[in-house]
Amino acid sequence: MSEKVHLFAETSAAAIGSKASFGGGAASFVAFFAGINWIGWLSLGIAILGLIINAYFSCQRNHREKEIHRLKVKQLKDQCDAKQD
Secondary structure, three states: OHHHHHHHHHHHHHHHHHHHHHHHHHHHHHHHHHOOHHHHHHHHHHHHHHHHHHHHHHHHHHHHHHHHHHHHHHHHHHHHHHHHO
């Protein structure tokens, strides 16, 4: 149960990061044409923060998937070794 909650939290955070990136980029684009510099810089900062959040959770997912793969390969090796004996 704890893994499901943890996975849900990571998925939610990644979705929020993605939406923050999109929103920041869109606001930056609008601010560029509006000529309001502080809004543009703020939007750019939000977009970069969203990118960092996405990168972090993608890296975490990659590590988790590698570990799961390693465990599955080990389990299959152990089954093959047991059948040979």
